[in-house]
Amino acid sequence: MEKPYPVPDAETAPFWDAVAAGRLDLQRCRSCRRHVFYPRSLCPHCGGLDLEWVTVSGRGTVYSFTVVHRAPAEFQAEAPYVVALVELEEGVRILTRLVDVEPAAVRVAMPVEVTLRGEPRLPYFRPRP
Amino acid sequence: MRVAIAGVAESDLGEVPGKTVLQMQGEAALAALADAGLQLRDVDGIATAGGEGIYAPGMLMAEYLGVQPRYTDSTNIGGASFVAHAGHATEAIRSGQCNVVLITYASRQRSQRTRALGSIGAASGPLQFERVWGLPAPVGAYALAANRHMHEYGTRPEHLAEVAVATRKWAGLNPRAFLRDPITIADVLASRWIAEPLHLLDCCLVTDGGGAVVIVSEERARDLAQPPIWILGHGEAHTHLGIASMPDLTTTPAALSGRRAFETAGLRPEEIDVVEVYDSFTITVLLTLEALGFCGPGESGAFVSGQRTAPGGEFPMNTNGGGLSYCHPGMYGIFTMIEAARQLRGECGPRQVEGARLALANGTGGVLSSAATLVLGRD
Ligand SMILES: [Zn+2]
Numbered sequence: 001m002e003k004p005y006p007v008p009d010a011e012t013a014p015f016w017d018a019v020a021a022g023r024l025d026l027q028r029c030r031s032c033r034r035h036v037f038y039p040r041s042l043c044p045h046c047g048g049l050d051l052e053w054v055t056v057s058g059r060g061t062v063y064s065f066t067v068v069h070r071a072p073a074e075f076q077a078e079a080p081y082v083v084a085l086v087e088l089e090e091g092v093r094i095l096t097r098l099v100d101v102e103p104a105a106v107r108v109a110m111p112v113e114v115t116l117r118g119e120p121r122l123p124y125f126r127p128r129p
Numbered sequence: 130m131r132v133a134i135a136g137v138a139e140s141d142l143g144e145v146p147g148k149t150v151l152q153m154q155g156e157a158a159l160a161a162l163a164d165a166g167l168q169l170r171d172v173d174g175i176a177t178a179g180g181e182g183i184y185a186p187g188m189l190m191a192e193y194l195g196v197q198p199r200y201t202d203s204t205n206i207g208g209a210s211f212v213a214h215a216g217h218a219t220e221a222i223r224s225g226q227c228n229v230v231l232i233t234y235a236s237r238q239r240s241q242r243t244r245a246l247g248s249i250g251a252a253s254g255p256l257q258f259e260r261v262w263g264l265p266a267p268v269g270a271y272a273l274a275a276n277r278h279m280h281e282y283g284t285r286p287e288h289l290a291e292v293a294v295a296t297r298k299w300a301g302l303n304p305r306a307f308l309r310d311p312i313t314i315a316d317v318l319a320s321r322w323i324a325e326p327l328h329l330l331d332c333c334l335v336t337d338g339g340g341a342v343v344i345v346s347e348e349r350a351r352d353l354a355q356p357p358i359w360i361l362g363h364g365e366a367h368t369h370l371g372i373a374s375m376p377d378l379t380t381t382p383a384a385l386s387g388r389r390a391f392e393t394a395g396l397r398p399e400e401i402d403v404v405e406v407y408d409s410f411t412i413t414v415l416l417t418l419e420a421l422g423f424c425g426p427g428e429s430g431a432f433v434s435g436q437r438t439a440p441g442g443e444f445p446m447n448t449n450g451g452g453l454s455y456c457h458p459g460m461y462g463i464f465t466m467i468e469a470a471r472q473l474r475g476e477c478g479p480r481q482v483e484g485a486r487l488a489l490a491n492g493t494g495g496v497l498s499s500a501a502t503l504v505l506g507r508d
Contacts, residue, residue, distance in 0.1 A: 003261070003263070004252035004257075004260045004261050005252060005261060006252050006257045006258075006261055007252060007253040007257060009253065009254070012257065012258075037258075037373075038255045038258050038373075040255075063277065063378070064273040064274070064276045064277040064280070064378055065273065065276060066264075066269055066272035066273050066276060066324045066325055066326075066327075067322070067324065067325040068263060068264065068265060068269060068324050069321065069322040069323060069324065069325070070265060070268075070321075070322070070323040070324065071263055071265060072263055072265055072266075074263075075263030078263065080322075081263065083262050083263065083264045083269060083273075085273055085372070085373060085378075093373050093374075094258070094373060095258060095259045095262055095264065095371075095372070095373045096262060097262050097263070103325075108276060108277065108280035109280070122261060122262075
Protein backbone atom coordinates (compact mmCIF):
# COMPACT_ATOMS: atom_id res chain seq x y z
CA MET A 1 0.00 0.00 0.00
CA GLU A 2 1.37 3.38 -0.97
CA LYS A 3 2.07 5.87 1.77
CA PRO A 4 0.46 9.31 1.50
CA TYR A 5 2.69 11.84 -0.18
CA PRO A 6 2.29 15.62 -0.28
CA VAL A 7 0.27 17.02 -3.16
CA PRO A 8 1.56 20.58 -3.59
CA ASP A 9 -0.94 23.26 -4.57
CA ALA A 10 -0.78 26.99 -5.26
CA GLU A 11 -0.25 27.77 -1.58
CA THR A 12 2.01 24.92 -0.49
CA ALA A 13 4.27 24.43 -3.54
CA PRO A 14 6.90 26.95 -2.33
CA PHE A 15 7.30 24.99 0.90
CA TRP A 16 7.83 21.67 -0.87
CA ASP A 17 10.04 23.25 -3.54
CA ALA A 18 12.29 24.56 -0.75
CA VAL A 19 12.41 21.16 0.95
CA ALA A 20 13.39 19.58 -2.36
CA ALA A 21 16.14 22.19 -2.68
CA GLY A 22 17.46 21.44 0.83
CA ARG A 23 15.91 24.32 2.79
CA LEU A 24 13.18 24.72 5.41
CA ASP A 25 11.24 27.82 4.37
CA LEU A 26 8.30 29.35 6.19
CA GLN A 27 6.08 32.31 5.51
CA ARG A 28 6.47 35.47 7.59
CA CYS A 29 3.93 38.27 7.76
CA ARG A 30 5.35 41.66 6.78
CA SER A 31 2.65 43.38 8.88
CA CYS A 32 2.97 41.66 12.28
CA ARG A 33 6.34 39.92 11.65
CA ARG A 34 5.03 36.58 12.90
CA HIS A 35 5.72 33.31 11.12
CA VAL A 36 2.89 31.32 9.58
CA PHE A 37 2.53 27.55 9.18
CA TYR A 38 0.95 25.81 7.29
CA PRO A 39 1.37 27.98 4.17
CA ARG A 40 -1.60 30.13 3.23
CA SER A 41 -2.44 33.34 1.46
CA LEU A 42 -3.28 35.39 4.55
CA CYS A 43 -1.84 35.86 8.03
CA PRO A 44 -4.03 34.13 10.65
CA HIS A 45 -2.50 36.32 13.37
CA CYS A 46 -3.43 39.73 11.96
CA GLY A 47 -5.31 39.23 8.69
CA GLY A 48 -2.43 40.68 6.68
CA LEU A 49 -2.08 39.71 3.03
CA ASP A 50 1.61 40.55 2.61
CA LEU A 51 3.52 37.34 3.35
CA GLU A 52 7.12 36.60 2.43
CA TRP A 53 8.99 33.29 2.31
CA VAL A 54 12.04 33.11 4.57
CA THR A 55 14.53 30.33 5.25
CA VAL A 56 14.44 29.43 8.95
CA SER A 57 16.87 27.89 11.40
CA GLY A 58 15.31 24.44 11.48
CA ARG A 59 15.91 24.38 15.24
CA GLY A 60 13.22 23.74 17.80
CA THR A 61 12.09 21.67 20.74
CA VAL A 62 9.71 18.74 21.11
CA TYR A 63 6.33 20.18 22.20
CA SER A 64 4.88 16.69 22.43
CA PHE A 65 5.34 13.26 20.87
CA THR A 66 3.86 9.80 20.65
CA VAL A 67 5.40 6.42 19.93
CA VAL A 68 3.10 4.87 17.35
CA HIS A 69 2.60 1.11 17.69
CA ARG A 70 -0.73 0.53 15.93
CA ALA A 71 0.02 2.43 12.74
CA PRO A 72 -2.06 3.12 9.65
CA ALA A 73 -1.64 0.05 7.42
CA GLU A 74 0.70 1.74 4.96
CA PHE A 75 3.03 2.71 7.83
CA GLN A 76 2.79 -0.47 9.92
CA ALA A 77 6.09 -1.91 8.67
CA GLU A 78 7.90 1.08 10.19
CA ALA A 79 6.31 0.83 13.66
CA PRO A 80 7.16 1.62 16.37
CA TYR A 81 8.11 5.14 15.32
CA VAL A 82 7.99 8.58 16.89
CA VAL A 83 5.64 11.28 15.59
CA ALA A 84 6.26 14.63 17.24
CA LEU A 85 4.93 18.16 17.32
CA VAL A 86 8.03 20.34 17.13
CA GLU A 87 7.91 23.98 18.18
CA LEU A 88 10.35 25.86 16.00
CA GLU A 89 12.39 28.79 17.30
CA GLU A 90 10.27 30.96 15.01
CA GLY A 91 7.20 30.11 17.11
CA VAL A 92 5.26 27.77 14.82
CA ARG A 93 4.49 24.12 15.46
CA ILE A 94 5.04 21.48 12.82
CA LEU A 95 4.12 17.83 12.87
CA THR A 96 7.05 15.57 11.99
CA ARG A 97 8.79 12.27 12.56
CA LEU A 98 11.80 12.06 14.92
CA VAL A 99 14.73 10.02 13.58
CA ASP A 100 18.23 9.05 14.75
CA VAL A 101 16.89 8.46 18.28
CA GLU A 102 15.55 5.51 20.24
CA PRO A 103 11.84 6.03 20.96
CA ALA A 104 12.44 5.44 24.68
CA ALA A 105 14.94 8.29 24.75
CA VAL A 106 12.57 10.96 23.43
CA ARG A 107 11.40 13.60 25.91
CA VAL A 108 9.10 16.59 25.74
CA ALA A 109 11.22 19.79 25.50
CA MET A 110 14.14 17.90 23.92
CA PRO A 111 16.12 20.14 21.49
CA VAL A 112 15.83 19.00 17.87
CA GLU A 113 16.83 20.14 14.38
CA VAL A 114 15.48 19.53 10.92
CA THR A 115 16.92 16.85 8.65
CA LEU A 116 15.58 16.67 5.12
CA ARG A 117 15.50 13.13 3.82
CA GLY A 118 13.47 10.37 2.18
CA GLU A 119 11.71 10.02 -1.13
CA PRO A 120 9.74 12.20 -1.46
CA ARG A 121 11.98 14.40 0.67
CA LEU A 122 10.28 15.46 3.91
CA PRO A 123 11.32 17.60 6.90
CA TYR A 124 12.17 15.04 9.60
CA PHE A 125 13.74 16.14 12.89
CA ARG A 126 16.55 14.64 14.98
CA PRO A 127 18.09 15.45 18.37
CA ARG A 128 20.62 18.28 18.43
CA PRO A 129 23.30 18.81 21.03
CA MET B 130 -39.41 30.68 26.73
CA ARG B 131 -37.91 27.44 27.89
CA VAL B 132 -36.98 24.55 25.60
CA ALA B 133 -36.86 20.88 26.56
CA ILE B 134 -35.66 17.46 25.54
CA ALA B 135 -38.94 15.56 25.23
CA GLY B 136 -37.88 12.23 23.75
CA VAL B 137 -34.73 10.14 23.40
CA ALA B 138 -33.93 6.74 21.90
CA GLU B 139 -31.09 4.60 20.70
CA SER B 140 -31.12 2.55 17.51
CA ASP B 141 -29.83 -1.01 17.56
CA LEU B 142 -26.30 -0.87 18.98
CA GLY B 143 -23.17 -2.98 18.83
CA GLU B 144 -23.11 -5.01 15.64
CA VAL B 145 -25.93 -4.20 13.25
CA PRO B 146 -24.96 -6.01 10.05
CA GLY B 147 -28.39 -6.19 8.42
CA LYS B 148 -29.54 -2.57 8.49
CA THR B 149 -28.75 0.67 6.71
CA VAL B 150 -27.84 3.85 8.56
CA LEU B 151 -31.03 5.50 7.29
CA GLN B 152 -33.04 2.60 8.66
CA MET B 153 -31.27 2.83 12.01
CA GLN B 154 -31.93 6.59 12.20
CA GLY B 155 -35.54 6.08 11.13
CA GLU B 156 -36.09 3.50 13.86
CA ALA B 157 -34.41 5.71 16.47
CA ALA B 158 -36.44 8.72 15.30
CA LEU B 159 -39.76 6.89 15.61
CA ALA B 160 -38.77 5.51 19.00
CA ALA B 161 -37.73 8.96 20.29
CA LEU B 162 -40.96 10.50 19.01
CA ALA B 163 -42.99 7.70 20.61
CA ASP B 164 -41.03 8.25 23.83
CA ALA B 165 -42.12 11.90 23.71
CA GLY B 166 -45.70 11.11 22.72
CA LEU B 167 -45.24 12.76 19.31
CA GLN B 168 -45.51 11.63 15.69
CA LEU B 169 -43.53 12.30 12.55
CA ARG B 170 -46.12 14.85 11.39
CA ASP B 171 -45.32 16.97 14.46
CA VAL B 172 -41.68 17.39 13.37
CA ASP B 173 -40.92 20.78 11.80
CA GLY B 174 -37.16 20.85 12.34
CA ILE B 175 -34.42 18.38 11.34
CA ALA B 176 -30.81 18.12 12.45
CA THR B 177 -28.22 15.50 11.55
CA ALA B 178 -24.56 15.13 10.69
CA GLY B 179 -22.35 12.51 9.20
CA GLY B 180 -24.34 10.37 6.83
CA GLU B 181 -21.22 8.48 5.70
CA GLY B 182 -19.97 11.16 3.40
CA ILE B 183 -23.17 11.83 1.55
CA TYR B 184 -24.05 15.24 0.16
CA ALA B 185 -26.63 17.12 2.28
CA PRO B 186 -27.43 14.49 4.95
CA GLY B 187 -30.19 16.69 6.39
CA MET B 188 -32.12 16.75 3.13
CA LEU B 189 -31.75 13.00 2.74
CA MET B 190 -32.84 12.26 6.31
CA ALA B 191 -35.89 14.55 6.06
CA GLU B 192 -36.87 13.09 2.71
CA TYR B 193 -36.51 9.53 4.02
CA LEU B 194 -38.76 10.36 6.98
CA GLY B 195 -41.27 12.23 4.85
CA VAL B 196 -40.63 15.47 6.71
CA GLN B 197 -40.51 18.90 5.05
CA PRO B 198 -38.87 20.98 7.76
CA ARG B 199 -38.82 24.76 8.13
CA TYR B 200 -35.70 24.52 10.26
CA THR B 201 -32.67 22.46 9.24
CA ASP B 202 -29.18 21.98 10.68
CA SER B 203 -26.43 19.84 9.15
CA THR B 204 -23.62 21.41 11.16
CA ASN B 205 -20.75 18.95 11.26
CA ILE B 206 -18.17 19.60 13.97
CA GLY B 207 -17.41 15.91 14.47
CA GLY B 208 -18.58 14.13 17.59
CA ALA B 209 -19.80 17.35 19.18
CA SER B 210 -22.28 17.96 16.35
CA PHE B 211 -25.46 16.68 17.94
CA VAL B 212 -24.97 18.54 21.21
CA ALA B 213 -24.41 21.66 19.12
CA HIS B 214 -27.58 20.84 17.15
CA ALA B 215 -29.51 20.85 20.45
CA GLY B 216 -28.15 24.30 21.28
CA HIS B 217 -29.05 25.63 17.84
CA ALA B 218 -32.51 24.05 18.07
CA THR B 219 -33.05 25.73 21.43
CA GLU B 220 -32.54 29.16 19.90
CA ALA B 221 -34.55 28.31 16.77
CA ILE B 222 -37.51 27.25 18.90
CA ARG B 223 -37.15 30.33 21.12
CA SER B 224 -37.23 32.56 18.09
CA GLY B 225 -40.38 30.89 16.79
CA GLN B 226 -38.80 29.22 13.77
CA CYS B 227 -40.10 25.78 14.72
CA ASN B 228 -41.60 23.78 17.59
CA VAL B 229 -40.33 20.19 17.34
CA VAL B 230 -36.75 19.47 16.24
CA LEU B 231 -35.62 15.90 15.58
CA ILE B 232 -31.88 15.18 15.90
CA THR B 233 -30.61 11.87 14.48
CA TYR B 234 -27.37 9.99 13.94
CA ALA B 235 -26.27 6.49 13.03
CA SER B 236 -23.21 4.76 11.64
CA ARG B 237 -22.09 1.21 10.98
CA GLN B 238 -18.39 1.61 11.55
CA ARG B 239 -18.00 -1.80 13.07
CA SER B 240 -19.82 -3.72 10.34
CA GLN B 241 -18.24 -1.69 7.59
CA ARG B 242 -14.79 -1.52 9.19
CA THR B 243 -14.45 2.07 7.95
CA ARG B 244 -12.59 2.96 11.10
CA ALA B 245 -9.68 0.70 10.28
CA LEU B 246 -6.61 2.81 10.89
CA GLY B 247 -5.38 2.09 7.38
CA SER B 248 -7.20 4.51 5.16
CA ILE B 249 -5.87 7.97 5.87
CA GLY B 250 -6.45 9.22 2.36
CA ALA B 251 -4.75 11.55 -0.07
CA ALA B 252 -2.42 14.07 1.47
CA SER B 253 -3.80 17.21 -0.13
CA GLY B 254 -4.81 20.57 1.32
CA PRO B 255 -3.60 21.83 4.70
CA LEU B 256 -3.75 18.35 6.25
CA GLN B 257 -1.00 17.17 3.87
CA PHE B 258 1.43 18.44 6.51
CA GLU B 259 0.02 15.96 9.01
CA ARG B 260 -0.95 12.95 6.95
CA VAL B 261 2.49 12.20 5.53
CA TRP B 262 3.86 11.21 8.94
CA GLY B 263 1.70 8.21 9.80
CA LEU B 264 0.00 9.68 12.86
CA PRO B 265 -2.95 7.31 13.34
CA ALA B 266 -6.18 9.26 13.21
CA PRO B 267 -7.53 10.28 15.59
CA VAL B 268 -5.76 8.39 18.41
CA GLY B 269 -2.29 9.77 17.65
CA ALA B 270 -3.41 13.34 18.21
CA TYR B 271 -4.96 12.43 21.57
CA ALA B 272 -1.71 10.66 22.49
CA LEU B 273 0.17 13.91 21.79
CA ALA B 274 -2.20 15.75 24.13
CA ALA B 275 -1.78 13.07 26.79
CA ASN B 276 2.01 13.24 26.70
CA ARG B 277 1.91 17.02 26.91
CA HIS B 278 -0.43 16.85 29.93
CA MET B 279 1.91 14.34 31.58
CA HIS B 280 4.87 16.65 30.94
CA GLU B 281 3.17 19.76 32.29
CA TYR B 282 1.37 18.27 35.28
CA GLY B 283 2.92 14.91 36.15
CA THR B 284 -0.22 13.03 35.11
CA ARG B 285 0.41 9.27 35.02
CA PRO B 286 -0.93 6.35 32.97
CA GLU B 287 -2.66 5.17 36.15
CA HIS B 288 -4.76 8.33 36.16
CA LEU B 289 -5.93 7.62 32.63
CA ALA B 290 -6.67 4.03 33.58
CA GLU B 291 -8.91 5.15 36.46
CA VAL B 292 -11.35 6.49 33.88
CA ALA B 293 -11.42 3.27 31.84
CA VAL B 294 -11.98 1.15 34.97
CA ALA B 295 -14.74 3.35 36.40
CA THR B 296 -16.52 3.59 33.06
CA ARG B 297 -16.49 -0.20 32.68
CA LYS B 298 -18.15 -0.49 36.10
CA TRP B 299 -21.02 1.67 34.82
CA ALA B 300 -21.20 -0.46 31.67
CA GLY B 301 -21.65 -3.51 33.90
CA LEU B 302 -24.91 -1.92 35.08
CA ASN B 303 -26.16 -1.22 31.53
CA PRO B 304 -27.55 -4.25 29.65
CA ARG B 305 -27.05 -2.41 26.32
CA ALA B 306 -23.32 -1.88 26.87
CA PHE B 307 -20.97 -3.64 24.44
CA LEU B 308 -18.29 -4.58 27.00
CA ARG B 309 -19.45 -5.29 30.55
CA ASP B 310 -16.81 -7.45 32.25
CA PRO B 311 -14.92 -5.58 34.97
CA ILE B 312 -11.32 -4.49 34.32
CA THR B 313 -8.57 -3.30 36.64
CA ILE B 314 -6.01 -0.54 36.40
CA ALA B 315 -3.40 -3.27 35.89
CA ASP B 316 -5.45 -4.62 32.96
CA VAL B 317 -5.43 -1.21 31.29
CA LEU B 318 -1.70 -0.75 31.80
CA ALA B 319 -1.02 -4.26 30.51
CA SER B 320 -3.12 -3.87 27.37
CA ARG B 321 -1.08 -3.32 24.22
CA TRP B 322 0.17 0.07 23.17
CA ILE B 323 -1.76 1.85 20.44
CA ALA B 324 0.07 5.18 20.54
CA GLU B 325 2.04 5.86 23.70
CA PRO B 326 0.95 6.82 26.32
CA LEU B 327 -2.43 5.38 25.26
CA HIS B 328 -3.08 1.66 25.62
CA LEU B 329 -5.82 -0.31 23.89
CA LEU B 330 -8.06 0.05 26.95
CA ASP B 331 -7.58 3.84 26.91
CA CYS B 332 -9.39 3.88 23.55
CA CYS B 333 -13.08 3.90 22.71
CA LEU B 334 -14.89 1.03 21.09
CA VAL B 335 -15.66 0.79 17.40
CA THR B 336 -19.34 -0.20 17.19
CA ASP B 337 -22.39 0.34 15.08
CA GLY B 338 -25.15 2.43 16.57
CA GLY B 339 -27.24 5.56 16.48
CA GLY B 340 -29.81 7.57 18.30
CA ALA B 341 -32.36 10.33 18.18
CA VAL B 342 -33.33 13.23 20.40
CA VAL B 343 -36.51 15.33 20.20
CA ILE B 344 -36.33 18.98 21.27
CA VAL B 345 -39.58 20.90 21.83
CA SER B 346 -40.91 24.26 22.93
CA GLU B 347 -42.15 24.75 26.49
CA GLU B 348 -45.71 24.87 25.19
CA ARG B 349 -45.40 21.50 23.45
CA ALA B 350 -43.54 20.02 26.43
CA ARG B 351 -46.48 20.54 28.77
CA ASP B 352 -48.76 17.75 27.53
CA LEU B 353 -46.29 15.11 26.36
CA ALA B 354 -45.55 11.61 27.58
CA GLN B 355 -42.38 12.37 29.52
CA PRO B 356 -41.45 15.01 32.07
CA PRO B 357 -39.57 17.75 30.20
CA ILE B 358 -35.79 17.87 30.60
CA TRP B 359 -35.06 21.58 30.32
CA ILE B 360 -32.12 22.89 28.32
CA LEU B 361 -30.92 25.41 30.88
CA GLY B 362 -27.73 26.44 29.12
CA HIS B 363 -25.73 25.65 26.01
CA GLY B 364 -22.45 26.60 24.39
CA GLU B 365 -20.17 25.56 21.55
CA ALA B 366 -16.70 26.36 20.22
CA HIS B 367 -14.01 25.09 17.92
CA THR B 368 -10.38 26.09 17.95
CA HIS B 369 -8.68 24.15 15.11
CA LEU B 370 -8.98 21.19 12.77
CA GLY B 371 -5.51 19.63 12.63
CA ILE B 372 -3.65 18.87 15.84
CA ALA B 373 -0.66 21.06 14.87
CA SER B 374 -2.97 24.08 14.95
CA MET B 375 -4.39 23.40 18.44
CA PRO B 376 -3.46 26.49 20.49
CA ASP B 377 -2.66 24.58 23.70
CA LEU B 378 -2.69 20.79 23.75
CA THR B 379 -4.04 20.64 27.31
CA THR B 380 -6.92 23.14 26.92
CA THR B 381 -9.89 21.94 24.88
CA PRO B 382 -12.62 24.16 23.40
CA ALA B 383 -14.89 22.84 26.18
CA ALA B 384 -13.34 25.67 28.22
CA LEU B 385 -15.28 28.05 25.95
CA SER B 386 -18.43 25.98 25.37
CA GLY B 387 -18.67 25.07 29.05
CA ARG B 388 -18.28 28.64 30.30
CA ARG B 389 -21.02 29.76 27.94
CA ALA B 390 -23.31 26.87 28.96
CA PHE B 391 -22.86 27.54 32.67
CA GLU B 392 -23.29 31.30 32.21
CA THR B 393 -26.53 30.92 30.28
CA ALA B 394 -27.78 28.41 32.86
CA GLY B 395 -26.75 30.61 35.77
CA LEU B 396 -25.18 27.57 37.40
CA ARG B 397 -21.73 26.44 38.54
CA PRO B 398 -19.94 23.11 37.91
CA GLU B 399 -20.23 22.05 41.57
CA GLU B 400 -24.04 22.16 41.29
CA ILE B 401 -24.18 19.40 38.64
CA ASP B 402 -25.36 15.98 39.86
CA VAL B 403 -24.42 13.76 36.91
CA VAL B 404 -21.94 14.33 34.08
CA GLU B 405 -21.89 12.73 30.61
CA VAL B 406 -18.78 13.66 28.60
CA TYR B 407 -17.49 12.25 25.34
CA ASP B 408 -14.80 9.70 26.23
CA SER B 409 -13.19 8.96 22.89
CA PHE B 410 -10.04 8.27 24.88
CA THR B 411 -9.32 8.39 28.59
CA ILE B 412 -7.28 11.58 28.11
CA THR B 413 -10.33 13.24 26.51
CA VAL B 414 -12.14 12.90 29.83
CA LEU B 415 -9.31 14.35 31.91
CA LEU B 416 -8.90 17.35 29.62
CA THR B 417 -12.67 17.90 29.42
CA LEU B 418 -13.15 17.84 33.21
CA GLU B 419 -10.50 20.56 33.53
CA ALA B 420 -11.89 22.61 30.67
CA LEU B 421 -15.40 22.51 32.09
CA GLY B 422 -14.15 23.68 35.48
CA PHE B 423 -14.95 20.57 37.50
CA CYS B 424 -11.32 20.77 38.62
CA GLY B 425 -8.41 23.09 37.95
CA PRO B 426 -5.83 22.81 35.15
CA GLY B 427 -3.62 19.80 35.80
CA GLU B 428 -5.81 18.50 38.62
CA SER B 429 -7.88 15.94 36.68
CA GLY B 430 -5.60 12.99 37.45
CA ALA B 431 -6.07 13.42 41.17
CA PHE B 432 -9.75 14.29 40.60
CA VAL B 433 -10.59 10.89 39.06
CA SER B 434 -8.33 8.86 41.36
CA GLY B 435 -9.79 6.38 43.82
CA GLN B 436 -12.63 5.57 41.39
CA ARG B 437 -14.44 8.83 42.18
CA THR B 438 -16.33 8.66 38.86
CA ALA B 439 -17.48 5.03 39.33
CA PRO B 440 -20.89 3.84 40.58
CA GLY B 441 -21.18 4.93 44.21
CA GLY B 442 -18.40 7.51 43.77
CA GLU B 443 -18.68 11.20 44.58
CA PHE B 444 -18.72 12.25 40.92
CA PRO B 445 -20.97 10.01 38.79
CA MET B 446 -19.81 10.29 35.19
CA ASN B 447 -20.54 8.46 31.93
CA THR B 448 -23.18 6.36 33.61
CA ASN B 449 -24.12 4.44 30.45
CA GLY B 450 -20.60 3.03 30.14
CA GLY B 451 -19.45 5.70 27.68
CA GLY B 452 -17.72 5.39 24.36
CA LEU B 453 -15.11 3.32 26.16
CA SER B 454 -17.45 0.44 27.06
CA TYR B 455 -21.06 1.03 25.95
CA CYS B 456 -21.15 2.19 22.34
CA HIS B 457 -19.00 4.24 19.99
CA PRO B 458 -20.21 4.55 16.40
CA GLY B 459 -17.78 7.30 15.41
CA MET B 460 -19.57 10.47 16.55
CA TYR B 461 -20.69 9.61 20.06
CA GLY B 462 -21.98 13.00 21.23
CA ILE B 463 -25.69 12.23 20.83
CA PHE B 464 -25.45 9.54 23.51
CA THR B 465 -24.32 12.06 26.13
CA MET B 466 -27.70 13.80 25.76
CA ILE B 467 -29.69 10.56 25.71
CA GLU B 468 -28.14 9.31 28.95
CA ALA B 469 -28.30 12.71 30.68
CA ALA B 470 -32.02 12.97 29.91
CA ARG B 471 -32.67 9.42 31.16
CA GLN B 472 -30.77 10.08 34.37
CA LEU B 473 -32.80 13.23 35.04
CA ARG B 474 -36.03 11.33 34.38
CA GLY B 475 -34.91 8.74 36.93
CA GLU B 476 -35.40 5.78 34.60
CA CYS B 477 -31.90 4.26 34.68
CA GLY B 478 -32.58 1.34 37.04
CA PRO B 479 -29.43 -0.11 38.64
CA ARG B 480 -27.26 2.70 37.28
CA GLN B 481 -29.58 5.51 38.36
CA VAL B 482 -27.88 8.40 40.16
CA GLU B 483 -30.25 8.97 43.08
CA GLY B 484 -31.91 12.34 43.17
CA ALA B 485 -30.21 13.72 40.06
CA ARG B 486 -31.73 17.12 39.24
CA LEU B 487 -29.02 18.75 37.12
CA ALA B 488 -26.89 17.13 34.42
CA LEU B 489 -24.20 18.16 31.97
CA ALA B 490 -23.68 16.70 28.49
CA ASN B 491 -20.52 17.51 26.57
CA GLY B 492 -19.53 16.47 23.07
CA THR B 493 -16.01 16.64 21.67
CA GLY B 494 -15.18 16.49 17.97
CA GLY B 495 -12.20 16.02 15.71
CA VAL B 496 -8.88 15.98 17.53
CA LEU B 497 -10.00 17.99 20.58
CA SER B 498 -11.07 20.44 17.88
CA SER B 499 -14.66 21.22 18.80
CA ALA B 500 -16.87 21.09 21.85
CA ALA B 501 -20.53 21.60 22.63
CA THR B 502 -22.02 21.64 26.09
CA LEU B 503 -25.55 21.43 27.49
CA VAL B 504 -26.64 22.05 31.06
CA LEU B 505 -29.90 20.18 31.67
CA GLY B 506 -32.40 20.11 34.51
CA ARG B 507 -35.77 18.70 35.53
CA ASP B 508 -38.61 20.37 37.37
ZN1 LIG C 1 0.30 39.10 10.50
